[in-house]
Amino acid sequence: MGERAGGKGAAAEGAGERAARPDLAAMIVPLGRALMAAEQPILDAHGLAMWAYAVLLRLDTTPIRSQAALAEAIGADKTRIIAVLDDLDARGLIHRRPDPDDRRVRLLSLTPEGRRLRDAVQADIQRGEEELLAQFPAAERDGFVRVLRALSAGASATPRGTASG
Amino acid sequence: MGERAGGKGAAAEGAGERAARPDLAAMIVPLGRALMAAEQPILDAHGLAMWAYAVLLRLDTTPIRSQAALAEAIGADKTRIIAVLDDLDARGLIHRRPDPDDRRVRLLSLTPEGRRLRDAVQADIQRGEEELLAQFPAAERDGFVRVLRALSAGASATPRGTASG
DNA sequence: TATTGTTATACTCTATAACTATA
C-alpha cells in the first residue's frame, strides 16, 4: 500500500504522524454501548427488553406484514424476535394474527396500549439524550444530529448482504 | 431540531405524538455496526483482527504498564486480549516483557513495525471515512465530529462500573 | 415445490472461576 502521498487529507503522512482524529468507528461503537447502557434502566423500569423496544419503535413507524420483514428492518435475525413477539403479544402490546389472504404470514401492529408504552419510554429516553446534547452549542448539535441521521439512513440501506450480495 | 410544546423535554406529550427524531442510540448503534463492517475488509487485508487493531491504536497513544490496564482502556476483558497480545508479539508488532521492578506486570509497547502497520491501516480506514463525510457541508461535518469526539470522551469516562462501582 | 413461522442445534463471543508466578 505504499503511496498515501499526494492525497487530499493524508491523515498519516510520515512514519510517526498521528491521525488528526480517532477513527469514527472507534468513537461511535463505544458511544453506542454507553447510550444503550444509559437506556437500560429506563427499559427495565418499563419491563421492556432492548429488542422489544426496537420492535415497538418499528411497528409504530409502519405496520409490517411479516415477522421476517420486521426482523430485517430492525437488523435482527427472524428466529431471534419470536420470543420477543410472544411476550409483547401476551402482554397485549401488539397484535399478531394470520393474514386472511395468506395464512402463513402474520400481520403485526401496535395496540393502543403498546403505543402508549412506546411513547412513554421514548419520551424518557429522549429526555436524557436531550440533556446530553444540551451541553453543545445549537449549531454543533444540529450538525451532529443532521449528519447522524443521514449516515444512519445510509447505513441501514446496507444491512448485511453488502454490495455483491 | 425543533421546539416542542411547552415543557422542557416532553418529546411525546399527547397520545399519538411522534418523536421529532429517532433515538440517538437507535441511530448510533447500527451505524457503528456498519462502520465496523466497512473496516473489516481493510483489517483482513492486513491480517489484523478488530481487537488487535484496537490494541495497536491504544498502545500508540500511550505506552501502558499492564495488560489489565490496556484491556480496560479499550473496553475489553483482560482475559480476552491475551491471545491477541500473543499474536501481535509473535509477529513482532509489539514488545511485551516483564517489568524489572515488578516482574508480575508486563510492559507493553509498539515496535517500529507495529507503528508502521497501525499507521497504514488507520490511513486506509480514515480515507474511507473521509469519503463518507465528504458528502456533507463543512460546517455540519465539523459539528458532527466535534460533538462526537466530546460524547465519545465522556462515554469512555464511564466504562462499566458506573457511579456506584 | 416454495415460503412463513417455529423449534432445536451449534457456534461465537464474552465473562467468571480456578491456577501459577511473583510480591
Next chain:
DNA sequence: TATAGTTATAGAGTATAACAATA
C-alpha cells in the same frame, strides 16, 4: 495475603439447520 497474568470453564447472544403449516 494480595496482585498480574494465564488457562479452563460456563454463560449469553447469535446464527444455522431441521420441522410443521400453508400456499
